[in-house]
Amino acid sequence: MSESKEHFHRDFSKFDEMSTEELNEILRQDSQLPDGEESDIDAILYIMEVRCDKAVEYWKTLKTDD
Secondary structure, eight states, X not given: OHHHHXXXXXXXXGGTTSOHHHHHHHXXXXXXXXXXXXXXXXXXXXXXXXXXXXXXXXXXXXXXTO
């Protein structure tokens, strides 16, 4: 139970202000981990959510510029 509680208290806010390029690089590096090394799935999912949010905001600005 303590392990699951740990996951709820992790702070991924450092990813919020990173550029898309920086986030992509983290994902690239993660995809190339050697066999036997595990991904930080929680961090990867958070990064994917941040990228999605950035994409949505970008497309919103394009629509409002018309």
